[in-house]
Amino acid sequence: MRVNRHNYEINATPRLQVLSEDQIEAIYYASLRVLYETGVRVYATEGVDVAHAGGAIVEETTARSSLVKIPPDMVDKARATVPSKVVVIGPDRRYRMELFKNQIYYGGGSDTPFTLDPYTGERRRSTYQDVKNFARIAQALPNYDFHMSLGITQDTAVGTYDRWQYLAMLEGTSKPINITAVDIEGVRDQLEMALIRVGGKDEWRKGPIFSLYIEPVSPLSHSREVVQKLLFCCDNDIPFVYTPCPLAGATAPATLAGLLVQALAESLFGIVLSQLRRPGAQIIIGGLMSNMDMLSTIYCYGSPEMALLSAAYTDITKWLRVPEYETAGCSDAKLFDEQAAMEAAINIATSGLIGGNMIHDVGYLDSGLTSCPDLMVASDEIIDMVKRILQGIEVTPDTMALDVIAEIGPGGHFMEHDHTFERFKTEIWRPKLIQRQNWENWQLAGGQRYGQRVHARVIEILESDTAPLLDEAMFKEMRRICELADARHKDEELDVKMFV
Amino acid sequence: MSEILKRMSSAVIQGQRDDTRQMARDAIEGGCSAEEVLYQGLMPGMDHVSGEFKAGRMFVPEVMRSARAMLNAMEVIKPIMVKNGIRMAGKVVLGTVQGDLHDIGKNLVGMMCEGAGFEIHDLGADVAPGQFVEAVKAFQPDIVGMSALLTTTMRAMEGTVQALVEAGVRDRVKVMIGGAPVTQAFADRIGVDGYAPDAAAAADKAKHLIAASR
Numbered sequence: 001m002r003v004n005r006h007n008y009e010i011n012a013t014p015r016l017q018v019l020s021e022d023q024i025e026a027i028y029y030a031s032l033r034v035l036y037e038t039g040v041r042v043y044a045t046e047g048v049d050v051a052h053a054g055g056a057i058v059e060e061t062t063a064r065s066s067l068v069k070i071p072p073d074m075v076d077k078a079r080a081t082v083p084s085k086v087v088v089i090g091p092d093r094r095y096r097m098e099l100f101k102n103q104i105y106y107g108g109g110s111d112t113p114f115t116l117d118p119y120t121g122e123r124r125r126s127t128y129q130d131v132k133n134f135a136r137i138a139q140a141l142p143n144y145d146f147h148m149s150l151g152i153t154q155d156t157a158v159g160t161y162d163r164w165q166y167l168a169m170l171e172g173t174s175k176p177i178n179i180t181a182v183d184i185e186g187v188r189d190q191l192e193m194a195l196i197r198v199g200g201k202d203e204w205r206k207g208p209i210f211s212l213y214i215e216p217v218s219p220l221s222h223s224r225e226v227v228q229k230l231l232f233c234c235d236n237d238i239p240f241v242y243t244p245c246p247l248a249g250a251t252a253p254a255t256l257a258g259l260l261v262q263a264l265a266e267s268l269f270g271i272v273l274s275q276l277r278r279p280g281a282q283i284i285i286g287g288l289m290s291n292m293d294m295l296s297t298i299y300c301y302g303s304p305e306m307a308l309l310s311a312a313y314t315d316i317t318k319w320l321r322v323p324e325y326e327t328a329g330c331s332d333a334k335l336f337d338e339q340a341a342m343e344a345a346i347n348i349a350t351s352g353l354i355g356g357n358m359i360h361d362v363g364y365l366d367s368g369l370t371s372c373p374d375l376m377v378a379s380d381e382i383i384d385m386v387k388r389i390l391q392g393i394e395v396t397p398d399t400m401a402l403d404v405i406a407e408i409g410p411g412g413h414f415m416e417h418d419h420t421f422e423r424f425k426t427e428i429w430r431p432k433l434i435q436r437q438n439w440e441n442w443q444l445a446g447g448q449r450y451g452q453r454v455h456a457r458v459i460e461i462l463e464s465d466t467a468p469l470l471d472e473a474m475f476k477e478m479r480r481i482c483e484l485a486d487a488r489h490k491d492e493e494l495d496v497k498m499f500v
Numbered sequence: 501m502s503e504i505l506k507r508m509s510s511a512v513i514q515g516q517r518d519d520t521r522q523m524a525r526d527a528i529e530g531g532c533s534a535e536e537v538l539y540q541g542l543m544p545g546m547d548h549v550s551g552e553f554k555a556g557r558m559f560v561p562e563v564m565r566s567a568r569a570m571l572n573a574m575e576v577i578k579p580i581m582v583k584n585g586i587r588m589a590g591k592v593v594l595g596t597v598q599g600d601l602h603d604i605g606k607n608l609v610g611m612m613c614e615g616a617g618f619e620i621h622d623l624g625a626d627v628a629p630g631q632f633v634e635a636v637k638a639f640q641p642d643i644v645g646m647s648a649l650l651t652t653t654m655r656a657m658e659g660t661v662q663a664l665v666e667a668g669v670r671d672r673v674k675v676m677i678g679g680a681p682v683t684q685a686f687a688d689r690i691g692v693d694g695y696a697p698d699a700a701a702a703a704d705k706a707k708h709l710i711a712a713s714r
Contacts (some may be wrong), residue, residue: 411601411603411625413603413604413607415560415561415564415604415607415608415611416561416564416565416568416611420561421515421561421562421564421565424559424560424561425559438697438698439697440697440698440701441697441698441701
């Protein structure tokens with residue numbers, strides 16, 4: 001196999017590069033042709049109007065949608081105002097994400113229907129308590145920089161679950177959150193909750209405490225809710241993730257380059273629309289690209305193509321200078337088993353080495369259907385290892401230690417030297433759950449597999465006493481917003497019990 | 501008096517290599533006996549270090565510093581102990597066996613045993629059976645410790661034991677072995693008295709062997 005040595009730059013940080021600049025430009029100009037020649041279908045008049053006023057060609061208008069074609073100069077104009085950096089800060093202002101080129105941040109995934117119960121191991125419908133549990137795990141582990149709702153709350157009302165799971169997350173973590181929303185009303189309610197949490201609009205402007213996840217539909221379709229959410233975010237200083245989820249061979253070409261062209265066209269439409277609505281609107285483009293498994297038909301979360309596509313897309317977004325949404329820490333395994341650990345390790349390492357920005361979906365099993373606390377705890381340590389690799393090797397006269405080598409000479413040892421004493425803690429990474437004891441001591445300590453130690457840590461986190469993050473009045477006020485939403489939608493509600 | 505001993509324990513724990521000699525002198529001048537310095541000052545500090553190391557809260561370079569802090573103090577009190585006929589924890593002759601140049605593990609064992617109050621005679625690496633025999637005769641140790649990293653050189657352990665038997669000194673000493681490929685089962689097969697999987701365990705094992713034989 002050919003190895004592209006030129007991919008490796010001389011730098012303090014090890015770096016991976018998948019696409020050359022020529023390849024990136026080829027993909028970029030191809031996606032401009034898709035936008036102009038094929039066009040995208042937009043299912044919201046409001047969005048069609050904004051695009052049209054900005055110079056787009058509108059064709060084939062039906063009762064529900066229009067085909068919108070974007071001339072290349074519109075993209076150039078949008079690129080001139082789209083921010084190269086987006087900042088999201090947690091309610092605890094120490095937790096800060098500065099999303100720009102090569103800054104890596106890891107966080108959970110969102111909205112899985114199922115959760116592996118931490119006590120019984122059973123796969124069951126996710127609940128409010130599950131969502132809170134995952135948020136507490138994210139809060140406890142240092143390598144999680146943001147969080148998403150690992151589990152759709154299904155013991156709350158079906159049409160308003162988004163508010164409830166935001167509340168559950170706020171109970172568990174004070175880190176930045178990437179929320180999802182049922183519709184624009186859901187975004188509005190959650191913004192109201194966020195303003196209560198952060199202490200008003202001025203504080204929000206200093207640093208929004210959530211971003212909104214928006215997912216256009218591949219291929220090349222932008223639904224009504226998606227467009228409405230995008231415009232609402234632009235109008236209300238809300239950073240948002242605009243992430244298509246194309247599937248090679250199913251909702252995108254089977255060839256990875258073809259998928260990248262299509263995904264970029266989908267993202268660029270988001271950039272154009274947002275910058276037309278409000279120049280400087282804070283968009284993060286992503287981020288979940290994979291292949292369909294041609295036997296099982298599942299969306300692969302652990303395939304090498306998933307990691308490779310995410311990495312390639314990062315190269316493109318770095319070239320565009322737009323913050324990027326990325327995927328890692330996830331697997332197609334059904335349990336936290338060897339496959340899960342292997343797939344998560346591969347995609348976490350790839351996402352770190354490529355320098356993806358907002359790397360989500362840590363904790364996903366079962367092709368995005370099941371959330372797993374054990375995978376989240378295990379991935380924290382994988383991320384820690386990757387971060388050590390990313391630190392690289394400092395090469396200076398001091399670190400090359402010629403004097404020390406001369407002093408010790410042939411046959412001596414370095415264990416007692418000051419140089420060792422002073423450097424070993426910063427130079428040599430130390431594991432937390434990884435076991436390195438010799439056989440005898442490992443046996444003495446219970447002879448546990450990694451999975452058992454990971455699980456013990458899950459239980460330890462869940463059963464630890466932590467001070468509540470929300471005071472009672474604040475919690476009540478936010479809960480009231482959820483209840484009012486429930487009341488407004490009471491008539492549409494399904495029997496909640498059928499879900500749990 | 502107990503104040504200086506406490507400070508000495510703390511200096512060992514902190515790895516204050518440059519302070520402990522003077523502290524030992526001050527303690528002796530202040531009326532402490534050499535035994536008190538060892539068993540109420542240095543050893544409690546080193547025991548604490550050993551516990552922290554086993555618990556994963558202290559690391560090799562730190563333990564090395566603590567051991568060195570203790571050994572520096574030992575330089576002051578050892579001549580006094582010898583003069584007064586006070587026995588140390590025990591004497592250990594240590595070496596990596598013939599054909600094997602790997603000595604980092606053996607060095608670790610030496611430091612750990614010194615930290616536990618043993619007197620160490622380190623014969624180095626690639627030590628022939630005859631050299632072990634000579635060392636037993638010369639130093640009169642309580643324990644002979646052998647190290648090997650290679651499965652091929654493990655065989656030299658058995659040969660060295662035979663050499664000790666043939667020289668008629670096998671019964672005078674306890675023999676301990678260790679090294680990455682070595683196991684308790686191998687130790688049993690070649691008829692030695694002790695095996696330890698790592699350096700900290702080796703120091704403990706040495707103490708047990710001495711306690712059992714006295």
